[in-house]
Amino acid sequence: xxxxxxxxxxxxxxxxxxxxxxxxxxxxxxxxxxxxxxxxxxxxxxxxxxxxxxxxxxxxxxxxxxxxxxxxxxxxxxxxxxxxxxxxxxxxxxxxxxxxxxxxxxxxxxxxxxxxxxxxxxxxxxxxxxxxxxxxxxxxxxxxxxxxxxxxxxxxxxxxxxxxxxxxxxxxxxxxxxxxxxxxxxxxxxxxxxxxxxxxxxxxxxxxxxxxxxxxxxxxxxxxxxxxxxxxxxxxxxxxxxxxxxxxxxxxxxxxxxxxxxxxxxxxxxxxxxxxxxxxxxxxxxxxxxxxxxxxxxxxxxxxxxxxxxxxxxxxxxxxxxxxxxxxxxxxxxxxxxxxxxxxxxxxxxxxxxxxxxxxxxxxxxxxxxxxxxxxxxxxxxxxxxxxxxxxxxxxxxxxxxxxxxxxxxxxxxxxxxxxxxxxxxxxxxxxxxxxxxxxxxxxxxxxxxxxxxxxxxxxxxxxxxxxxxxxxxx
Amino acid sequence: xxxxxxxxxxxxxxxxxxxxxxxxxxxxxxxxxxxxxxxxxxxxxxxxxxxxxxxxxxxxxxxxxxxxxxxxxxxxxxxxxxxxxxxxxxxxxxxxxxxxxxxxxxxxxxxxxxxxxxxxxxxxxxxxxxxxxxxxxxxxxxxxxxxxxxxxxxxxxxxxxxxxxxxxxxxxxxxxxxxxxxxxxxxxxxxxxxxxxxxxxxxxxxxxxxxxxxxxxxxxxxxxxxxxxxxxxxxxxxxxxxxxxxxxxxxxxxxxxxxxxxxxxxxxxxxxxxxxxxxxxxxxxxxxxxxxxxxxxxxxxxxxxxxxxxxxxxxxxxxxxxxxxxxxxxxxxxxxxxxxxxxxxxxxxx
Ligand SMILES: Cc1ncc(C[n+]2csc(CCOP(=O)(O)OP(=O)(O)O)c2C)c(N)n1
Ligand code: SF4
Ligand SMILES: [Mg+2]
Numbered sequence: 001x002x003x004x005x006x007x008x009x010x011x012x013x014x015x016x017x018x019x020x021x022x023x024x025x026x027x028x029x030x031x032x033x034x035x036x037x038x039x040x041x042x043x044x045x046x047x048x049x050x051x052x053x054x055x056x057x058x059x060x061x062x063x064x065x066x067x068x069x070x071x072x073x074x075x076x077x078x079x080x081x082x083x084x085x086x087x088x089x090x091x092x093x094x095x096x097x098x099x100x101x102x103x104x105x106x107x108x109x110x111x112x113x114x115x116x117x118x119x120x121x122x123x124x125x126x127x128x129x130x131x132x133x134x135x136x137x138x139x140x141x142x143x144x145x146x147x148x149x150x151x152x153x154x155x156x157x158x159x160x161x162x163x164x165x166x167x168x169x170x171x172x173x174x175x176x177x178x179x180x181x182x183x184x185x186x187x188x189x190x191x192x193x194x195x196x197x198x199x200x201x202x203x204x205x206x207x208x209x210x211x212x213x214x215x216x217x218x219x220x221x222x223x224x225x226x227x228x229x230x231x232x233x234x235x236x237x238x239x240x241x242x243x244x245x246x247x248x249x250x251x252x253x254x255x256x257x258x259x260x261x262x263x264x265x266x267x268x269x270x271x272x273x274x275x276x277x278x279x280x281x282x283x284x285x286x287x288x289x290x291x292x293x294x295x296x297x298x299x300x301x302x303x304x305x306x307x308x309x310x311x312x313x314x315x316x317x318x319x320x321x322x323x324x325x326x327x328x329x330x331x332x333x334x335x336x337x338x339x340x341x342x343x344x345x346x347x348x349x350x351x352x353x354x355x356x357x358x359x360x361x362x363x364x365x366x367x368x369x370x371x372x373x374x375x376x377x378x379x380x381x382x383x384x385x386x387x388x389x390x391x392x393x394x395x396x397x398x399x400x401x402x403x404x405x406x407x408x409x410x411x412x413x414x415x416x417x418x419x420x421x422x423x424x425x426x427x428x429x430x431x432x433x434x435x436x437x438x439x440x441x442x443x444x445x446x447x448x449x450x451x452x453x454x455x456x457x458x459x460x461x462x463x464x465x466x467x468x469x470x471x472x473x474x475x
Numbered sequence: 476x477x478x479x480x481x482x483x484x485x486x487x488x489x490x491x492x493x494x495x496x497x498x499x500x501x502x503x504x505x506x507x508x509x510x511x512x513x514x515x516x517x518x519x520x521x522x523x524x525x526x527x528x529x530x531x532x533x534x535x536x537x538x539x540x541x542x543x544x545x546x547x548x549x550x551x552x553x554x555x556x557x558x559x560x561x562x563x564x565x566x567x568x569x570x571x572x573x574x575x576x577x578x579x580x581x582x583x584x585x586x587x588x589x590x591x592x593x594x595x596x597x598x599x600x601x602x603x604x605x606x607x608x609x610x611x612x613x614x615x616x617x618x619x620x621x622x623x624x625x626x627x628x629x630x631x632x633x634x635x636x637x638x639x640x641x642x643x644x645x646x647x648x649x650x651x652x653x654x655x656x657x658x659x660x661x662x663x664x665x666x667x668x669x670x671x672x673x674x675x676x677x678x679x680x681x682x683x684x685x686x687x688x689x690x691x692x693x694x695x696x697x698x699x700x701x702x703x704x705x706x707x708x709x710x711x712x713x714x715x716x717x718x719x720x721x722x723x724x725x726x727x728x729x730x731x732x733x734x735x736x737x738x739x740x741x742x743x744x745x746x747x748x749x750x751x752x753x754x755x756x757x758x759x760x761x762x763x764x765x766x767x768x769x770x771x772x773x774x775x776x777x778x779x780x781x782x783x784x785x786x787x788x789x790x791x792x793x794x795x796x797x798x799x800x801x802x803x804x805x806x807x808x809x810x811x812x813x814x815x816x817x818x819x820x821x822x823x824x825x
Contacts, residue, residue, distance in 0.1 A: 018681070020688075053675040056544075059683070068681060074671040076543045077683035079566050082536035085528065089540025089548070090673075092524040093498050097544070097673035115536070118529040265522035267497050271660035273521050274492045280477035280656055287478055288653065314480070314651065321480055321653050328618075329480075329651040333506060333589070354737025355730070356650045357810055 011046030011055075012039065012070050019069040028066055032232035034222030035063060035131060037189040038198070039070050042100065042129065045203045046073060051210050055098040056090055058083045062104035063137040063224075081112025084119035087126045095264045098209040101128045106136045109145040109169050116171075120215055123180030125262075127205040127216045130171060133224040134243065141227030145169040148246050153227075168246055172219050176252045182214040182259045184252040188221035190239035194249070204256060213259040221247055283447065285321040294325065294350025297434050298358040300375055301424075302343035303367025303388075308421035311448070312365070313344035315425060316434070318444035320348040323436045328356035341370055348434060363433050365424050367407070369394065376400075384433050386424055403427065403474055410469055414462035422459045426466025431474065477656045483618045484509035484648045487551060487577050487641070488517060490625030495661035496575070497546040498524040500537035502556060505589040506645040507579035510551040531556035535563040535576070542572040543682045545670025547629055547663050551577035553645075554595050555586070557603070564638050565604030568699070569684030571669070573632035575625065576610075577641045579648035582808040590808020591645035593729060596785035599642050600757045607696050609703050611710060612640045612757040614728040618652035626657060635706055636669070642757060644781065646730040646810070703759075712755035713764060717743065721750030723820055724768055726790050726800075727779035728754050731811055735779050738816045747824045757786075762793040769794035775823050777801045779816060781809075 015024040029035045046052045055073040059065055061080035068075030074097075078086045083101040091099045108116050108130050119126060135153060136142040142155040146168050150159040160168075172186045183205055187198035198220060205216035221243050223235035230238060275281070299316060303309040310331050320327040331344040345358035362383045366372045369391035379385055381399040389404035396402045405427050407420035414423070422445070428434060429441045442460060449455040481489065487510050491499070499514035511527065518525040524541070528534035531552050538548045552560065557578045567574055578599055582592035597603075600612050611631050613624040624641050632639040665672050671680045686692040717739055718724065725735040732753040742749045752768065754761050768774060778787035778800055790800045803819045805811045 053678060054673045056671055056673055058540075065685060068683065072678070074673055074678050075681050075683075076540070076671055077570075077681075077685055078539065079536065079563055082532065082539075082563065085533040085536035086540035086543070088526060088528075088533075089498065089500065089537035089542070090544055091540075092526060092537070093541035093544045093546040093548075094673045114529055115533050118533065122526075264524065265519065267523050268521040269495050269660060269662040271493070274660055275477070275656070277492070277517050277520055278477070278479060278489070278656065280479070283479060284477040285479065285653055287655070317651060318480055321478075327480075327653065330646060331649060333645075333649050352736070353652070353733070355734040355810065355813070356646065356652075359812065 011043030011052050011072055013072045016069045019066065027070065029063065030226045032223065032225045032235060033063070034133065034189045034220070037195065038129060038131060038220050038222065039067070041195070041199050041202045043071060044199070045206045046071075049203070049206055049210050051098045051206065054096055055100060057100045057102060058086055060101070060103045060107040061138070062107045064102055064104060064131065065138065067102050081107050081110070082115055083107070083112065084115040084124070084126065084128065088119055088122070088124050091125045092264065098206065099126045101126055103128065103130055104137065105130070105132045105134065105144040105146040109171055117174065117178070120175050120181050120217060121178045123182075123214045125209060125212055125214055127209050128218065129202070129205070130217065130219045131222045132171070132219055132247065133222045135224050135227045137224045137227055148242065170247065172217065172252050175217050180215055181217055181253060182208050182255045183216035185254070186219040186221065186247060186249050186252070188239050188244065188249055190221065190223070190236045197249070201251075204254070208256050208259070212261040212263065213256065214262070219247070221249070283450070286324045288326045289324045291350035294435065296347060296349035297363065298361050299346040299348070299363045299365070299434065300343060300358050300361040301346065301365045302341065302371035302375055304340050305342045307367045308418070309342050309367060310344050312421035312425055313346050315444045315448050316346050316428070318447055319436055319440040320346070320434070322440040322443045325349060325436070326351060326353050328353045330356040343371065343375070348436070363428065365428065366391070367420065367424065384431065386427050386431070388420070403431070410466060411462060414465045415458055416462070419459060419462050422462045423466045426463040427470050429463070430467040430470035476658060478653050479656070480651050481618055481654050482509060482649065482651045483621045483643065484579065485513045486618045486621035486654055487625050488513040489654065489656065490622040491549045491575070492517065492521070493657040493660045494626045494629040495547050495663035496523070496549045496629065497663065498538070498541040498548045500526050500528050500534040500541070500548070500550050502528050502531045502534050502552065504553045504556050506581055506648045507551050507553045507556075507577070509648070510577060510579070514549075531559040532563065535560040538574050539563055539567060539572060542567065542574045543570070543670065544672040545665035545667070547573075549575045549577070549625075551579065553579050553581045554583050557595060557598060561598065561604035564610065565606050565608060566684050567638045568608035568610065569606065570682050571636040572638070572682065573636055574638045575628040575632055575641065576638055577625065577643065580642070580644040582806065588808045589645065591730060591781060591810060592806060592808060593644055593731065593781040594783070594785070594806070595642065596757070596780070596782050599640050600789070608637075608699060609758050610638045610640050611635065611706060611759070612642050614642050614755060614757050615647060616729050616732045616753065618647070618650060619654045621647060622654050622657070629661070631710065633666070635702060637702070642729070644730050707759040710756055711759045711761050711763070713761040714753040714755055716751040716753070718750035718752060718768070720748050722748045722773055723775050723777060723823055724750050724752050725777050725779050725816065726752045726754070726765070726786070728757060728786070731779050731781055734811055734813060735816065738813045738820070741813060742817055742820050747820060749820055760789050760793060765790060765793040766795065769797050775801070777803055777816075777819060777823070779803045779811060781805055781811060
């Protein structure tokens with residue numbers, strides 16, 4: 001590509017040392033290429049609006065990959081099509097930044113279409129300058145999403161045929177379907193009159209950024225004399241006479257007056273604030289004690305989703321934690337639960353817990369029959385199965401102690417049919433098979449329902465009743 | 476000091492908050508979604524920035540943008556999402572941007588399932604994307620370490636200016652254990668020597684990875700290799716359990732290493748001298764120590780991993796194939812059982 005001189009404007013460097021080479025004021029763009037004109041308009045506006053110091057221009061992949069040679073502001077070069085996502089990250093992290101995404105049609109409307117629409121739809125504080133030259137310039141003239149019907153490119157050598165390649169994408173119109181954008185306009189850099197309009201649109205888009213008002217999109221019909229094999233005048237005529245027929249110029253939206261400036265939050269890094277998020281002052285358990293004598297207790301809790309299987313396991317884990325035991329809890333998760341059954345493993349140990357997954361439980365709590373069918377045979381000899389008495393006809397293997405509990409009736413009597421899981425917990429506690437002290441169960445329930453104090457009393461009462469039932473009925 | 480029962484995925488956010496992480500960008504995927512959800516709840520409460528992105532690619536590119544401005548940034552996903560992030564992670568390595576990426580591995584290939592696996596080892600430890608780069612990889616094996624290693628990953632990312640992974644699996648993400656909360660919180664400062672954070676001071680800094688000149692790019696690549704050499708010198712980390720007199724050394728990381736630990740105790744009761752070597756940094760891999768162990772007469776190695784010998788290859792390289800390395804593994808979402816390891820140990824002990 002030959003080198004061409006563009007103006008000396010405060011938003012642009014006077015010389016371009018990043019480019020290297022012998023002509024310090026010439027650009028890397030081909031003679032007659034529209035990219036240079038648009039650079040000039042953006043640089044001029046950045047200078048006039050005095051925003052260059054807080055502006056970051058994102059250089060895309062395409063002929064403008066080296067935009068950072070020219071713009072006298074912060075510069076970040078990014079992956080093909082991802083500029084609007086990168087812009088989002090910049091803008092969220094640096095609220096004061098004026099962020100400019102400069103992209104070609106392949107970059108913006110093909111590989112990066114999703115990022116383009118999503119950033120627009122979120123109303124990011126971002127000015128997008130979209131150079132539509134109907135072609136992949138950088139890679140040698142392949143078909144772009146904006147290539148016109150019948151236009152010849154190196155990948156549609158007989159002209160774009162909509163039967164195989166669809167129709168040119170109208171980006172302004174697409175974006176105009178979204179609510180969030182503040183400003184949308186299509187301009188061209190084809191002649192003095194159009195350049196004047198383009199200058200105004202560029203400035204408007206950047207004023208919106210200066211004021212922190214939101215998203216602005218400016219599509220710029222541009223030329224690529226090199227790949228369209230046109231001379232300078234032909235390429236200008238192509239814009240004026242052919243492209244504008246497909247892509248009509250004009251403003252599609254300007255809400256810049258009504259739009260309000262908005263500020264994002266300021267980050268708080270203080271330790272007190274973070275500790276506060278977790279309520280560390282009030283909610284803390286003792287550290288585990290190493291006590292090899294304790295051995296370990298492996299518990300599996302299983303039932304239908306909605307029976308409080310997972311939360312019961314968690315309350316048990318909390319109780320063990322309060323008792324200064326090493327403990328882990330591991331649930332079934334994801335779509336597995338959708339089928340209706342769910343289970344969790346609780347490991348309670350006097351030493352560091354190895355695998356958190358219980359394969360051979362010492363204690364199985366089965367809230368329904370399918371859980372018995374699935375797990376009863378895994379229970380260790382000498383182990384205990386506490387199950388809901390609805391499954392009373394189940395045949396247990398030799399050597400395990402099976403305790404049928406009318407969990408739902410006891411829960412209903414205690415005041416909440418939904419607390420059958422607490423009944424089971426009460427039985428577990430009272431049978432003593434977890435080797436945990438009684439009081440940690442009460443503490444664990446209090447912690448678990450700390451946000452709903454009414455439920456603490458209710459569940460404590462149910463725990464008492466389950467204990468009473470166990471003492472009366474189980475030897 | 477405070478201790479609470481916390482889910483592994485949530486512990487990542489604990490680590491991030493205390494590490495001064497300013498931005499979280501993510502996309503839902505089981506079994507990592509709780510990281511995203513927790514960030515969405517807690518980050519805004521302390522003014523930190525959260526965006527649910529349109530894809531993993533967008534999420535990691537948002538991270539690229541925020542990292543360019545010098546802020547501390549986190550993104551997390553699982554296998555297939557990590558595959559999508561790889562292009563940008565290569566850009567991060569090329570542009571020397573610090574970022575922490577958490578991978579809660581699930582079973583593959585393809586959509587696979589949501590069960591635990593360690594099949595992302597190669598794509599994470601070996602660089603994953605295009606080009607001559609590496610990422611520091613820390614492998615926690617407890618909920619405590621999910622928090623602590625996330626915190627540490629931020630320091631490493633900034634010290635060496637590059638992406639750093641925390642590589643965990645579905646079990647570690649989903650399980651709950653007590654953790655001790657950090658006692659200090661980082662108040663991060665922007666490093667204006669390289670960041671581009673929309674100020675006059677940083678205007679001349681440039682974030683880019685394109686280098687047209689072959690010679691300059693080659694030089695840059697060698698500079699990167701020097702950085703990796705430094706990392707290999709300074710950041711190797713591992714844990715040993717009953718290794719001194721071991722005839723059989725189980726090599727294992729992540730959740731598998733915990734199963735191994737219990738196995739070591741069990742088999743020692745039966746009089747077989749088994750030990751556990753647990754790499755904590757998967758890159759840099761603890762080559763020297765493994766080589767030293769291999770020098771011991773009669774000592775045998777077993778790689779215990781939920782993948783198809785991906786780590787086994789690194790053990791072989793570390794010990795320069797001086798010994799056979801045996802494999803005990805499960806795939807497809809299944810955990811390795813103690814019985815499985817014990818039967819291999821017995822086979823080797825005979
Ligand atoms: C992931 C990826 N795929 C493909 C490319 C190759 N590539 C470089 S530029 C480009 C097209 C650019 O076209 P456009 O966005 O229209 O910009 P122009 O050069 O026309 O200004 C492509 C496909 C790349 N760099 N990265
Ligand atoms: S190839 Fe086309 S778009 Fe690229 S610089 Fe040359 S004229 Fe401009
Ligand atoms: Mg183009």
